[in-house]
Amino acid sequence: MDAASTLVALVLHVTPALAAPDRLPVMAPGGRLHHGQDPLELSRTVTLPTPGVWYLWLKVTARGTEPLVVEYDLDGAKPRHRPRALIPIETYAKSQWISNTLMPGFRAEVHVAKPGAHVLRLKVEGEGADLVVEKMALTLAWSAVPKGDTLDHRDDPGGGRAYFPADDLEANGFREGFELPPITAVRRYHVDADAGDDGRDGLTPATAWRSLAKANARVFEPGDALLLKRGGKWLGTISPAGSGTAGAWITIGAYGDGPRPLIDGGPDSAVDLRDVSYREIRDIEVTTDPLGGGFGITVTANRPGPRPKGLRILNIVASDCGNAGIHAGGTWDANDGIDEIVIENCLAFRNRGAGIEIYGWHQGGWRDGIVRNCTAWSNGGMGGIYACSGRHILIENCRTYHNYFLGTWFWNALNVTMRRCESWRCHTSGERGGFDLDYLVNASVIEDCYSHHNEHYGFMLMGNGNQPMIDVPKVSRHNLVRRCLAEDDRPPFWIIETFEDSIVMDNIALATGKGIAAFEVSGWPDGIQDGGWPARCAFTNNVMCARDGAVPLSVDDEPTRLANVFDGTWLWQAARDKPLVQWGGTNYNPAGWGVKSPKRPWRRFTTIGAYRKGTGQDAHGGAGDPGFAGKAWQGAIGLGALETYRPKPGGPLSKSARAASPVTAEWLAARAKYLTDAPGLPDIPLAPAP
Numbered sequence: 001m002d003a004a005s006t007l008v009a010l011v012l013h014v015t016p017a018l019a020a021p022d023r024l025p026v027m028a029p030g031g032r033l034h035h036g037q038d039p040l041e042l043s044r045t046v047t048l049p050t051p052g053v054w055y056l057w058l059k060v061t062a063r064g065t066e067p068l069v070v071e072y073d074l075d076g077a078k079p080r081h082r083p084r085a086l087i088p089i090e091t092y093a094k095s096q097w098i099s100n101t102l103m104p105g106f107r108a109e110v111h112v113a114k115p116g117a118h119v120l121r122l123k124v125e126g127e128g129a130d131l132v133v134e135k136m137a138l139t140l141a142w143s144a145v146p147k148g149d150t151l152d153h154r155d156d157p158g159g160g161r162a163y164f165p166a167d168d169l170e171a172n173g174f175r176e177g178f179e180l181p182p183i184t185a186v187r188r189y190h191v192d193a194d195a196g197d198d199g200r201d202g203l204t205p206a207t208a209w210r211s212l213a214k215a216n217a218r219v220f221e222p223g224d225a226l227l228l229k230r231g232g233k234w235l236g237t238i239s240p241a242g243s244g245t246a247g248a249w250i251t252i253g254a255y256g257d258g259p260r261p262l263i264d265g266g267p268d269s270a271v272d273l274r275d276v277s278y279r280e281i282r283d284i285e286v287t288t289d290p291l292g293g294g295f296g297i298t299v300t301a302n303r304p305g306p307r308p309k310g311l312r313i314l315n316i317v318a319s320d321c322g323n324a325g326i327h328a329g330g331t332w333d334a335n336d337g338i339d340e341i342v343i344e345n346c347l348a349f350r351n352r353g354a355g356i357e358i359y360g361w362h363q364g365g366w367r368d369g370i371v372r373n374c375t376a377w378s379n380g381g382m383g384g385i386y387a388c389s390g391r392h393i394l395i396e397n398c399r400t401y402h403n404y405f406l407g408t409w410f411w412n413a414l415n416v417t418m419r420r421c422e423s424w425r426c427h428t429s430g431e432r433g434g435f436d437l438d439y440l441v442n443a444s445v446i447e448d449c450y451s452h453h454n455e456h457y458g459f460m461l462m463g464n465g466n467q468p469m470i471d472v473p474k475v476s477r478h479n480l481v482r483r484c485l486a487e488d489d490r491p492p493f494w495i496i497e498t499f500e501d502s503i504v505m506d507n508i509a510l511a512t513g514k515g516i517a518a519f520e521v522s523g524w525p526d527g528i529q530d531g532g533w534p535a536r537c538a539f540t541n542n543v544m545c546a547r548d549g550a551v552p553l554s555v556d557d558e559p560t561r562l563a564n565v566f567d568g569t570w571l572w573q574a575a576r577d578k579p580l581v582q583w584g585g586t587n588y589n590p591a592g593w594g595v596k597s598p599k600r601p602w603r604r605f606t607t608i609g610a611y612r613k614g615t616g617q618d619a620h621g622g623a624g625d626p627g628f629a630g631k632a633w634q635g636a637i638g639l640g641a642l643e644t645y646r647p648k649p650g651g652p653l654s655k656s657a658r659a660a661s662p663v664t665a666e667w668l669a670a671r672a673k674y675l676t677d678a679p680g681l682p683d684i685p686l687a688p689a690p
Contacts (some may be wrong), residue, residue: 001601002270004191005170005185008197010199010245011374012179014279015648017673018066022162022163023048023160023162023304024140024141024144024151024153024155024156024158024160024161024162025057025137025138025139025144025151025162026046026047026048026137026138026139027135027136027137027150028044028046028135028137028138028596029044029121029135029136029368029422030042030058030059030060030132030133030134030135030136030675031132031133031609032124032131032133032153033070033108033122033124033131033132033133034068034124034127034131035130035131035162038640039121040124040283041121041123041124041264042121042122042123042133043119043121043122043454044118044119044120044121044136044458045117045118045246046117046118046119046120046138047116047118047592048112048115048116048118048119048138048456048499049163049164049587050112050115050140050162050163050164050637051112051113051114051166051596051637052111052112052113052140052167052401052402052425053109053110053111053140053377053378053401053402053639054071054074054109054110054111054112054138054139054140055061055099055107055108055109055111055138055139055140055141055142055144055241055433055457056087056097056099056107056108056110056120056136056137056138057097057098057108057136057137057138057139057144057146057151057508058070058097058099058108058122058133058135058136058137059096059097059098059133059134059135059136059146060089060092060095060096060098060130060131060134060307061092061094061095061096061130061131061132061134061136062089062090062091062092062127062130062131062132062152062175062609063091063092063093063129063130063523064091064130065091065129066091066126066127066129067089067090067091067126067129067326068085068088068089068124068125068127068129068131069086069088069089069102069125069126069198070084070086070089070122070123070124070125070131070187071086071087071089071122071123071124071125072085072087072108072110072120072121072122072123073085073110073120073202074110074111074112074118074119074120074121074483075111075118075119076119076121077111077486078110079292079320079322079350080233080319081101081287082102082291083101083287083367084101084102084103084106084123084290084350085101085258086101086608087099087100087101087102087108088100088101088102089124089126089129089131091129092234093477094171094632095134096146097137097146097532098527100137103290104354106380107142109378109402109456110138110352111377111378111407115166116296118686119402120136120138122136122606125214126302128202128575128690129565130421130529133182134326135148135149136205137151139151139153140158140162140425140495140522141155141156141157141158141303141425141609142402142427142428142455143152143155143156143157143159143184143427144156145396147595150185154193155455155679156582157453157454157455157488157489157490157636158453159366159488159512161310163635163636164453164635164636164637164680165634165635165636165637166225166636166637166638167545167636167638167639167640167641168368171571171639171640172208172373172374172397172398172399172422172637173346173373173374173375173398173399173419174345174346174347174374175373175398175452176397178315178345178373179365180282180314180315180356182281183225183227183251183253183282184421185224185225185226185251186222186223186224186248187200187203187221187679188203188225188227188255189203189214189215189218189225189226189227189228190203190204190205190207190208190209190228190229191208191209191210191211191214191227191228191229191232191234191254191478192205192208192209192225192229192231192232193210193228193229193232193233193234193261193390194232195208195210196208196209196210196211196229197209197210197601197654198210198211198525202214202215204254204255204261205255206358207470208229211234211236211554211559211610212234212236212237212238212263213236213601215238215240215433215560216238216239216240216633217235217509217618218240218241218242219240219412220240220241220242220250221250222243222244222245222247222248222249222250222278222386223244223248223249223250223543224240224242224244224250224251225250225251225253225518226240226250226251226252226253226255226417227251227252227254227255228252228253228255228261228263228284229253229254229255229256229261229378230254230256230257230259230260230261230375231256231257231258231259231261231316232261232262232337232581233261233262233263233264233265234261234262234264235265236263236264236265236266236268237265237268237269237270237271237272237294238252238263238270238271238272238275239271239272239273239274239502240252241276241572242276243276243277243278243279243308243311244277244278244279245277245278246310246453247420248277248278249278249279249310249312250276250278250280251280251281251282252271252279252280252281252282252284253280253281253282253283253284254282254283254284255262259282259285260283260285261283261285262285262287262316262350262407263283263284263286263287263666264284264286264287264288265286265288265289265294265295265296266288266289266292266294266395267288267289267292267293268288268292268294269284269288269294269295269296269297269298269323270286270287270288270294270295270296270297270321271295271297271298271299272298272303273300274299274300274302275300275301275302275303275308275312276299277309277310278309278310279299279310279311279318280311280312280313281297281299281312281313281316282312282314282315282316283314283315283316284317285315285316285317285318285319285595286317286318286321286325287318287319287321288318288322288323288624289322289641290320290321290322290323290352290518292322292323292543292668293322293323294321294322294323295323295324295325295327295353296299296316296319296321296324296325296326296327296330296348296349296351296607297313297316297318297325297327297330297621298324298327299313299314299326299327299328299338300327300328300330300338300659301329301330301336301337301338302330302336304336305338305339305341306336306680308338308339308617309339309340310339310340310342311328311338311340311342312342312343312344312351312371313326313328313341313343313344313346314342314343314344314345314346315344315345315346316346316347317346317347317348318346318347318348318349318355319347319348319349319350320350320351320352321351321352322351322352322353323351323352323353323381324348324351324353324354324356324357324382325346325348325351325353325354325355325356325376325379326343326346326348326355326356326357326390327353327354327357327358327359327542328341328343328357328359328364328366329357329358329360329366329389329390330359330360330366330389330475331361334627335369336360336361336365336483337359337361337364337365337366337368337389339366339367339368339369339388340366340367340368340369341358341366341369341370342369342370342372343358343369343370343371343372343374343502344355344370344371344372344373344386344497345372345373345374345477346374346375347374347375347376347378347494347504348374348376348379348384348482349373349376349378349379350378350379351379351380351382352379352380352381352553353380354376354380354381354382354383354384354385354386354405355374355376355377355379355380355383355385355400355403355499356371356374356376356380356383356384356385356386357381357385357386357387357388358371358386358387358388358390359387359388359389359506360389360390360669361412362412362472362688363389363390363391363412363413363414363440363472364389364391364394365388365389365390365412366389366390366391366663367390367391367392367394368393369387369393369394369396370389370393370394370396371385371387371393371394371395371396371398372394372395372396372397372398373397373398374398374651375398375399375400376398376399376400376403377399377400377401377402377403378403378404379403379404380403380405380551381402381404381405381425382405382406382407383400383403383404383405383406383407383408384400384401384403384406384407384423384426385398385400385407385408385409386406386408386409386410387409387410387416388410388412388413388421389390389411389412389413390414390662391408391411391413391414391415391416392414392415393413393415393416393417394416394417394419394420395408395410395416395418395419396417396418396420396421397415397420397421397531398417398422399422399423400421400422400423400426400434400501401422401423401424401425401639402424402425402426403424403426403558404426404427404428404429404435405428405429405430405431406426406430406431406432406433406435406436407417407424407426407433407434407435407451408421408423408434408435408436409433409435409436409437409438409458410436410437410438410441410444411436411440411441411477411495412438412439412440412441412445413440413441413442414441414442414443414444414674414675415442415443415444415674415675416441416444416445417444417445417446417447418435418444418445418447419446419447419448420447420448420449420507420639421435421443421449422449422450422451422637423435423450423454424451424452424453424454424637425453425454425455426454426455426456427454427455427586428455431456431457431460432454432455432456433451433454433456433457433458433459433460433489434451434452434454434457434458434486434588435451435458435459435460435484436457436459436460436463436465436488437459437460437462437476437479437481437499438460438462438476438657439462439463439464439473439474439475439476439497439498440463440464440472440475440476441476441479441481442476442477442478442639443477443478443479443671443672443674443675444479444480445479445480445481446479446480446481446482446484447480447481447482447483447484448482448483448484448639448642449484450484450485450486450603450639450641450642451484451485451486451487451489451492452485452486452487452488452489452593452635452636452641453487453489453635454487454489454639455490456490457489457491457492457493457494457620458485458486458489458491458492458493458494458509459481459486459489459491459493459494459507460486460494461476461479461481461494461495461496461499461502461534462476462494462496462497462498462499462556463475463497463499463500463532463590464476464498464532465497465498465531465532465534466498466532470561473498474498475497475498475500476498476500476502477500477502477609477674478501478502478670478671478674479502479572480503480505480663481502481503481504481505482503482504482505482506482507483506483507483642484507484508485507485509485641485645486508486509486510486518487509487510487633487635487641488510488511488633488635489511490511490513490514490516490627491509491511491516491517491518491520491554492509492510492511492518492519493507493509493518493519493521493533493542494518494520494522494537495520495521495675495682496518496520496521496523496533496534497523497524497531497532497533497534497645498523498532498534498535499534499537499625500535500536500537501533501534501536501537501667502537502538503537503538503540503662503663503667503672504537504538504539504540504542505538505539505540505541505542505661505662506540506541506542506621506622507542507543508542508543508645509544509552510544510545510546510547510632510633511544511545511546511547511550511551511552512547512550512633513548513549513550514548514549514550515549515550516549516550516551516555517546517550517551517552517553517554517582518545518546518550518551518552519539519542519552519553519554520554520585520587521533521534521539521547521554521555521556521559521564522554522555522556522559523556523558523559526605533556533558533559533562534559534564535559535562535563536561536562536563536564537564537565538564538567538599539565539566539567539569540564540565540566540567540569540584540659540661540662541567541568541569541621541627541658541659542568543570543572543626543645543653544569544570544571544572545572545574545626545632546573546574546575546578546650547573547574547633548573548574548575549575549578550578551573551578551579551580551581551582552571552573552581553566553569553571553580553582553583554581554582554583554587555581555582555583555584556584556585556586556601556667557584557585557586557600560583560615562565565617565662566615566617566618567617567618567619567620567621567653567659568618568621568657568658568659569621569657570618570622570626570653570656571608571611571621571622571623572623572624572625572626573606573623575607576606577604579604579605579606580605580606580607580608580623581604581605582602582603582605583602583603583604583605583614583615583618584600584602585600585603585610586598586599586600586601586681593662607623607624608621608623610633612681619659620655620656620657620659621654621656621658621659622652622656622657624652625652625654626647626651626652627647627648627651627652627653628644628645628646628648628651628653629643629644629646629647629648630644630645631644632645641685
């Protein structure tokens with residue numbers, strides 16, 4: 001039944017006198033939403049103090065014989081496709097908290113661009129049931145669970161806090177006002193969804209084509225541009241053939257005024273290009289059926305012969321797709337890929353697959369790539385931004401949040417630099433982390449990045465044992481992680497398995513909660529994911545802070561015997577009766593996984609002197625309140641948080657003895673052996689900044 005035809009124009013506007021809350025959830029009063037044949041609409045003004053994704057929960061009573069569905073929006077904005085925009089209501093004898101949508105595995109969610117007052121609206125479809133919404137609750141935490149008349153946030157990595165101050169939200173990530181250089185083209189073909197005619201030549205706006213099929217029938221030549229009229233909407237796939245040249249690219253873009261042209265691929269991909277070179281896609285919006293398998297944009301290489309080269313995906317919005325929003329590269333099981341990929345100023349959200357993903361195979365799958373100023377939120381699949389199997393890659397100024405797996409990560413890669421990126425509140429399945437330097441990653445850099453409030457780790461630095469994959473051991477070696485911040489992740493830094501010969505320096509970690517370590521160095525024996533522990537790593541001049549039962553530093557037994565060196569560490573235990581360091585024990589008991597391994601007790605040190613004497617580590621550094629420039633555990637959004645945790649002039653941390661940099665000429669020379677074919681991308685530093 002059409003909701004609009006049954007909707008009674010009764011809107012209850014209530015503006016509760018609420019101050020900006022500092023605890024979750026944000027509550028709003030309910031009301032009767034449906035009675036017999038009379039559906040109603042509820043509207044509530046809620047004060048939401050933090051930008052990002054908020055999950056909507058309804059406490060309802062529904063008596064009757066027929067189920068209903070409730071449509072929701074915030075300030076008129078809702079998911080584009082109905083399965084994500086509808087909450088199914090069964091008939092309940094007793095009140096129930098509900099949040100799931102008709103899209104399997106996804107909760108009802110709204111997106112808040114700016115903090116402040118917002119209007120939440122509910123309306124109903126169906127007939128027959130008596131539906132009362134007793135209460136509404138909005139929360140930042142996927143891990144919240146119903147409890148009585150509210151939600152329980154005991155497992156929230158933010159401790160149930162609702163207020164996270166926001167820095168300039170356009171400091172990095174996607175910007176709506178981003179401007180690209182004008183399109184230069186030899187020939188321009190136009191498509192107008194409303195006034196076009198496929199019988200025309202398409203060469204001017206006045207003689208535009210109408211359909212995507214007309215465009216797909218043409219093999220485009222170097223210097224051509226295919227332009228879609230702004231404000232137009234098409235159902236289907238655009239897949240014009242043809243390759244450009246280095247001096248004459250082929251462009252798919254937009255013309256005219258108004259919003260981006262929208263391509264809805266339905267069950268298929270919206271844009272599908274294969275085995276082409278020197279192609280640019282810009283200034284369009286894409287979506288597909290969220291219950292189908294289509295990508296928003298997919299550009300792939302699948303045939304033998306010379307590798308495709310040259311792909312630019314610029315200023316794209318990809319949302320509510322059945323697979324990844326933006327997918328580029330080669331296939332999983334072949335030595336192919338696309339070289340020189342640039343993905344810039346793109347926004348990918350609420351896709352059933354990843355937000356942005358680039359694939360290849362065996363470290364050479366794609367080469368010389370850049371992902372810059374992109375934002376990915378509330379995506380499933382492989383998470384926000386995922387770089388797989390490439391070399392010589394730069395990921396910078398990107399933001400990922402509320403994704404369903406990982407925020408920003410790469411694996412099976414060589415010479416990747418990730419810098420000035422932010423990731424927060426990843427959740428629900430698998431690892432749920434902010435940043436991941438995964439196995440078989442060599443000679444790569446993560447610097448000046450910020451992770452916070454993810455349900456699992458902030459930064460995971462790992463190998464995966466010594467077993468080969470396509471004749472290459474799955475060890476990660478000669479990597480550099482520096483000047484990063486992780487706050488209230490679980491744990492903030494997790495160095496695990498065969499992460500070797502690498503440097504982790506000048507980072508800051510803050511942990512909260514029993515059983516959490518700000519820095520955890522651990523692993524497991526053979527038989528579990530190929531096993532292994534970190535070896536020959538330098539952990540230098542890091543700041544490790546803990547409160548509420550957490551510990552600043554935890555190092556498993558095996559890593560204490562594998563030439564790992566800690567120096568210049570600053571340790572802060574906010575609860576003085578708790579240990580600063582736990583050392584040499586067994587963090588994970590593998591017996592529960594069917595592997596025989598002895599469980600070793602921990603040595604716990606409550607003073608810096610006892611730790612130094614008992615381990616021989618950290619001749620430099622110190623312990624106590626480090627004296628940050630701002631207040632610790634602020635939970636800010638935005639890279640401005642990096643400034644909060646710089647040492648206060650004259651404070652204890654600024655006066656502490658620092659260890660010498662482990663980035664030596666010898667280490668750089670060993671690292672350079674992995675870079676013999678590096679093209680020398682100017683944006684990727686091969687040596688540390690001054």
